[in-house]
Each structure stands twice: as structure tokens, then as C-alpha cells.
Amino acid sequence: MKKIIVGLLVFPGFQLLDIAGPKDAFAQVKVLSQGACEYEMLTIGTTRSPLLSSSGLTVIPDRTIFDPCPNLDTVIVPGGLGIFDVYSDSVLCDWLKEQSRSCRRLAAICNGVFALGAAGLIDHKSVTTHWMDAAHLSELFPSARVDPDHIHVKDGIIYTTAGVTAGIDLSLLMIEEDFGKRMAIDVAKYLVVYLRRAGGQSQFSPMLEMQGNVGTQVQAVQEFVLENLHLDHTLVSLAERVHMSPRNLTRLFAKETGVPPMSFLADARIDAARRHLEATEQSIKEIAYKCGFDGADSLRRVFVKRLSISPVEYRQRFRTGGSSIET
Incomplete structure (x- = not known):
């Protein structure tokens, strides 16, 4: 069985759909492959306490950024209004830098890209974000090449997406990379979503x-x-x-x-x-x-x-x- 370990960062005020969408998409791979392929997903908190999402639901993380973590193949940073309270935290920045040196993919959904920016991981990279945050992102990180028209952008190991539901688009892209187009199509059909949306x-x-x-x-x-x-x-x-x-x-x-x-x-x-x-x-x-x-x-x-x-x-x-x- 092929297993891929995915870390989903969570912080106070994170957008719940940004982790729920990818979790549901990734979980379906095991079902459709009848156990031959699997994503192991871990929520990783920025604090040791339960974390309240922007919608009011609470998540108890599996790990925190202060704890030892298994080798993560993929790390996903969600968006949410809470990102603006934590993105420049030095401990979080150091953790993201460390992950960037060891993981295969480092992704940000929506305005989660601000955390990657604060960690210095989008300098001279092509990135995208929610259209409402694009100008702010360009202002804060002028070395980044911000393209607000795309649903998702891949530049090296850095993956970034537009707002909210684009996290599902990102997940389908990763599933296609990992297990092929047929699997990605089958997951998209199950979720009743599109495999790829063209541009914006x-x-x-x-x-x-x-x-x-x-x-x-x-x-x-x-x-x-x-x-x-x-x-x-x-x-x-x-x-x-x-x-x-x-x-x-x-x-x-x-x-x-x-x-x-x-x-x-x-x-x-x-x-x-x-x-x-x-x-x-x-x-x-x-x-x-x-x-x-x-x-x-x-x-x-x-x-x-x-x-x-x-x-x-x-x-x-x-x-x-x-x-x-x-x-």
C-alpha cells in the first residue's frame, strides 16, 4: 500500500473548509482504491489548545508545531481571517522553513500564503491567493510574483490557491500527481466538483x-x-x-x-x-x-x-x- 503523510496546519480563526475539503478529497482515495492507496492526514496546531475555526467549530489538533512530527510529504496551510494574527509569528515561520527543507510539497490555500511569505518562502516565486488579498500580498512581499487570476499556481515545491473552495482544486491536482488522472477524476465525480477549472x-x-x-x-x-x-x-x-x-x-x-x-x-x-x-x-x-x-x-x-x-x-x-x- 502506498501511503502519503499530509500535515494540515491549524491556527485560531482558520477557515474550516480549507482543511475539510482536502481531508474529504484525500480520504476518498483509500475508498476508491480499496485500500491500495492512502493519505494519512495529521492536523498540526499552532497552540497546544483546541482551536476554534472561523465558522465556530473547534478542532483538537493531532500534533502541534512544538512537537516532533513524522516526516511530512505534504504540508498545507489553510486560510482564514486568523492568519493575520499568526502569520508573522517567529516560531511558525521557523517551523515552515524547516518543513520546506524536508517536505515534497508545501501548499497554502487562500490567504494562508501570507504565512509562507513571512517565512521567506515565496520570494521570486509565482503565487496566487484570494482576489481580495492579492494587492495586500504584493505590497507585503514585493519579491513574490502574485497572479490573482489563477485557481492554483505551482512553482517548485510551493503550491498556492485562490479562495476557499480552491483547496479542493488543489487536492485534486495533488491526487492526480500522486495516483494518476483516473483517480483524480473518480474523486472529483464523487465530490461532484470539477477536476480542473481553467484559469480564473x-x-x-x-x-x-x-x-x-x-x-x-x-x-x-x-x-x-x-x-x-x-x-x-x-x-x-x-x-x-x-x-x-x-x-x-x-x-x-x-x-x-x-x-x-x-x-x-x-x-x-x-x-x-x-x-x-x-x-x-x-x-x-x-x-x-x-x-x-x-x-x-x-x-x-x-x-x-x-x-x-x-x-x-x-x-x-x-x-x-x-x-x-x-x-
Whole structure:
């Protein structure tokens, strides 16, 4: 059995979901693998007392930063308003520095990155955090490269995430690294969440099974497509972007995702249009051009063909609130 030991730091006022989300995701690996793979998770407190989370629930840590700990493969620092009371504590900073010299991964969820910053661990590193804290993070740690648009950022052994629920995204990334894409997908399905959300945008929900492996040319093409749906993509232009022949890209794409590149593009455009219809007041024409369609008529034809409903009807059924703009 393969076991990975994860330390989850807790402090007064920590965000409960930042440890509960990863704990649930990691715990599911043992269930789905029928005991062949496992994460052993330890909560590690900054004090010797029970710790009250920001939501009012109390956690009794398994260890503290004052106690000997087993060799931790991965250390995760959650966020929460309480981080601003403890992040510059010298004992905590020393503990994090020590962990950075021995662990394989050192991660911070949301504004937990401030603790890594105070320990000098994000200098000249690319990091992210909750969008509300990005400017403050840049001000306090000017040597860090802060990118507030990403869901998570990996730079060497340092992993950082956007706010709150991004801790689950981080966990799925780690599960994929440790036990493969299939396991990560299965955990994501069990949790009813997305395997990867592209950049700072909403994930394209029907595309869970169509995501390339981490760090591959297929994933690079997918990320480019998702961030540039408005461009006039062709199979040739996508292949040229990763210095491959169209035939080879099609072969690799189908092998990793089960669909050819242009099918992925078509599905991505439809799903992006769905998201805009659900959550914005943009006109059908604006949404069409933003998602790469020739115009409103083109978007209508595709919707009726693929979803058996017009964009206007879709918006009326699934709009999250506010008035509809139909032209």
C-alpha cells in the first residue's frame, strides 16, 4: 500500500473548509482504491489548545508545531481571517522553513500564503491567493510574483490557491500527481466538483472526461483554447502552437481525452455560452462573438441542434437572477 503523510496546519480563526475539503478529497482515495492507496492526514496546531475555526467549530489538533512530527510529504496551510494574527509569528515561520527543507510539497490555500511569505518562502516565486488579498500580498512581499487570476499556481515545491473552495482544486491536482488522472477524476465525480477549472474562469462542466494530463501538450492546447474561445481556431493553427503535425495532435488528443481537438473546441464554446447565459446580462450577439460563434444566428442554430433549446429559452430556464437581454 502506498501511503502519503499530509500535515494540515491549524491556527485560531482558520477557515474550516480549507482543511475539510482536502481531508474529504484525500480520504476518498483509500475508498476508491480499496485500500491500495492512502493519505494519512495529521492536523498540526499552532497552540497546544483546541482551536476554534472561523465558522465556530473547534478542532483538537493531532500534533502541534512544538512537537516532533513524522516526516511530512505534504504540508498545507489553510486560510482564514486568523492568519493575520499568526502569520508573522517567529516560531511558525521557523517551523515552515524547516518543513520546506524536508517536505515534497508545501501548499497554502487562500490567504494562508501570507504565512509562507513571512517565512521567506515565496520570494521570486509565482503565487496566487484570494482576489481580495492579492494587492495586500504584493505590497507585503514585493519579491513574490502574485497572479490573482489563477485557481492554483505551482512553482517548485510551493503550491498556492485562490479562495476557499480552491483547496479542493488543489487536492485534486495533488491526487492526480500522486495516483494518476483516473483517480483524480473518480474523486472529483464523487465530490461532484470539477477536476480542473481553467484559469480564473468557471469550469466547463461537461468536459470533466475531456481534460488532458497535467503538463502535456494536449493540456497546453486545451488551456489556450479555453482562454481564447473568440479566436478563429483551426486544427492546423492549434497543432502549430505546440509544434506538432495536425495528425499527431489529433492522435494524442484522442488518446488523452477521447475526442479530437475540434470537437473539444465545439463543446467548449457551447458550454461557455451556457455559462454566460446563466450568469450575465450580455446579449445573445455579444455572447456569440465572445465564445467564437459567427453571430447570434450561428449560436441559435448550434444550441437548437445540440441542446434542443434556443439560447433565449435556455436563459429563461437557467438564469441565476436579473432580467434577460435577448437580442
